[in-house]
Amino acid sequence: xxxxxxxxxxxxxxxxxxxxxxxxxxxxxxxxxxxxxxxxxxxxxxxxxxxxxxxxxxxxxxxxxxxxxxxxxxxxxxxxxxxxxxxxxxxxxxxxxxxxxxxxxxxxxxxxxxxxxxxxxxxxxxxxxxxxxxxxxxxxxxxxxxxxxxxxxxxxxxxxxxxxxxxxx
Amino acid sequence: xxxxxxxxxxxxxxxxxxxxxxxxxxxxxxxxxxxxxxxxxxxxxxxxxxxxxxxxxxxxxxxxxxxxxxxxxxxxxxxxxxxxxxxxxxxxxxxxxxxxxxxxxxxxxxxxxxxxxxxxxxxxxxxxxxxxxxxxxxxxxxxxxxxxxxxxxxxxxxxxxxxxxxxxxxxxxxxxxxxxxxxxxxxxxxxxxxxxxxxxxxxxxxxxxxxxxxxxxxxxxxxxxxxxxxxxxxxxxxxxxxxxxxxxxxxxxxxxxxxxxxxxxxxxxxx
Numbered sequence: 001x002x003x004x005x006x007x008x009x010x011x012x013x014x015x016x017x018x019x020x021x022x023x024x025x026x027x028x029x030x031x032x033x034x035x036x037x038x039x040x041x042x043x044x045x046x047x048x049x050x051x052x053x054x055x056x057x058x059x060x061x062x063x064x065x066x067x068x069x070x071x072x073x074x075x076x077x078x079x080x081x082x083x084x085x086x087x088x089x090x091x092x093x094x095x096x097x098x099x100x101x102x103x104x105x106x107x108x109x110x111x112x113x114x115x116x117x118x119x120x121x122x123x124x125x126x127x128x129x130x131x132x133x134x135x136x137x138x139x140x141x142x143x144x145x146x147x148x149x150x151x152x153x154x155x156x157x158x159x160x161x162x163x164x165x166x167x168x169x
Numbered sequence: 170x171x172x173x174x175x176x177x178x179x180x181x182x183x184x185x186x187x188x189x190x191x192x193x194x195x196x197x198x199x200x201x202x203x204x205x206x207x208x209x210x211x212x213x214x215x216x217x218x219x220x221x222x223x224x225x226x227x228x229x230x231x232x233x234x235x236x237x238x239x240x241x242x243x244x245x246x247x248x249x250x251x252x253x254x255x256x257x258x259x260x261x262x263x264x265x266x267x268x269x270x271x272x273x274x275x276x277x278x279x280x281x282x283x284x285x286x287x288x289x290x291x292x293x294x295x296x297x298x299x300x301x302x303x304x305x306x307x308x309x310x311x312x313x314x315x316x317x318x319x320x321x322x323x324x325x326x327x328x329x330x331x332x333x334x335x336x337x338x339x340x341x342x343x344x345x346x347x348x349x350x351x352x353x354x355x356x357x358x359x360x361x362x363x364x365x366x367x368x369x370x371x372x373x374x375x376x377x378x379x380x381x382x383x384x385x386x387x388x389x390x391x392x393x394x395x396x397x398x399x400x401x402x403x404x405x406x407x408x409x410x411x412x413x414x415x416x417x418x419x420x421x422x423x424x425x426x427x428x429x430x431x432x433x434x435x436x437x438x439x440x
Contacts, residue, residue, distance in 0.1 A: 007257070007258055008258070009286065009287070009290045009291075010207075010209060011207060011286045011290065011332060012258060012283050012286050012287050012290070015279055015282050015283040015286055016283055018279050019276050019279035019280055019283065022273075022275045022276045022279055023273075023276050026273055026275065026276075055209075056207075056208055056209035057207070057208065057209075058205035058206070058207075058208050058331075058332075060205055061204070061205040061328065061331055061332070064325065064328040064329070065328075065329060067325060068275060068325070
């Protein structure tokens with residue numbers, strides 16, 4: 001829907017992702033929460049806060065846009081330097097996607113170069129989010145087993161808390 | 170979604186305070202963003218003008234706009250028309266969603282906002298830069314009214330549409346529900362969405378239409394001051410309304426910096 005046609009602006013990109021998120025929130029996230037289950041979300045609103053602001057949308061606007069979202073009980077941010085993430089993608093011979101590399105911004109015609117510029121801005125925004133929303137940072141340049149041990153400790157500590165916070169919609 | 174360490178209510182208030190006033194009592198200058206705007210598109214005072222015509226379905230908006238467009242073009246103005254759900258990006262998706270009836274009110278609001286953003290950036294802003302008169306068949310106010318009636322938070326809606334540009338003129342075609350019902354029934358009948366059947370107030374489409382449109386008209390009415398609507402009595406004959414419209418548009422354009430000289434006299438389809 002639009003993505004392939006190279007037709008999205010930063011704002012329509014942001015709004016379409018918010019629409020998709022709203023749909024998943026109401027159908028896939030809120031019902032299991034009400035049933036007392038644990039929901040593991042691979043990316044959440046924070047991705048939008050970082051990525052959309054890196055594209056130039058207003059910081060306060062995108063936060064307010066997502067004010068219908070439920071605040072996670074625990075948010076893990078896997079932090080990795082750009083070079084490491086680029087090396088990993090290249091090692092898997094992943095072809096960088098148009099929007100993922102920020103090619104829509106016209107900063108560089110070279111996908112790798114564009115990725116570097118764009119992800120640099122995205123990481124800056126994530127760093128801002130760590131304090132603002134209390135994200136738990138996991139050093140993603142560590143070995144996978146070490147990372148997993150950290151994650152399990154964080155999750156275990158969270159689950160020991162007396163009760164899950166109420167769903168606030 | 171709110172920052173950590175404080176409770177939700179506190180932070181919401183904080184965000185609201187930071188947000189610029191949203192067109193309250195005409196405090197937002199026409200041609201400027203209502204709220205946070207698009208930081209990557211600075212809004213200078215472009216020569217073009219936005220004229221929006223608002224009002225519920227069946228009130229006669231498109232008839233009035235067609236006549237107004239013709240008249241403006243004869244006078245040498247370049248005119249671009251834009252209308253709700255007409256964006257190339259979103260129209261197919263919105264039609265699909267309407268027909269399958271799977272969307273909830275929140276996703277509907279966001280799809281409409283996406284459609285508006287697409288038309289704003291690709292049609293309206295370029296037309297303003299080029300000195301056109303943009304005739305908008307509905308602007309953001311119908312979206313605000315429909316969502317408001319469905320219980321979506323009004324402050325959130327205004328922040329969402331903070332990227333919209335305040336029109337230079339907003340005409341509101343005002344009608345009462347009895348006249349509207351007779352007009353809609355003699356023209357094409359009541360449709361599912363215009364009758365607010367998604368609100369599940371009952372199976373009777375007539376009752377649902379009346380109750381829904383009543384709420385909608387109240388919602389429009391409450392926005393008249395907030396956004397500086399020019400209210401036109403839509404129960405009058407078409408040509409009387411059109412004369413009224415032309416008189417007000419003429420008065421506005423002749424006192425503005427817009428010119429007809431450097432524009433072609435030929436009607437312009439699009440930019």
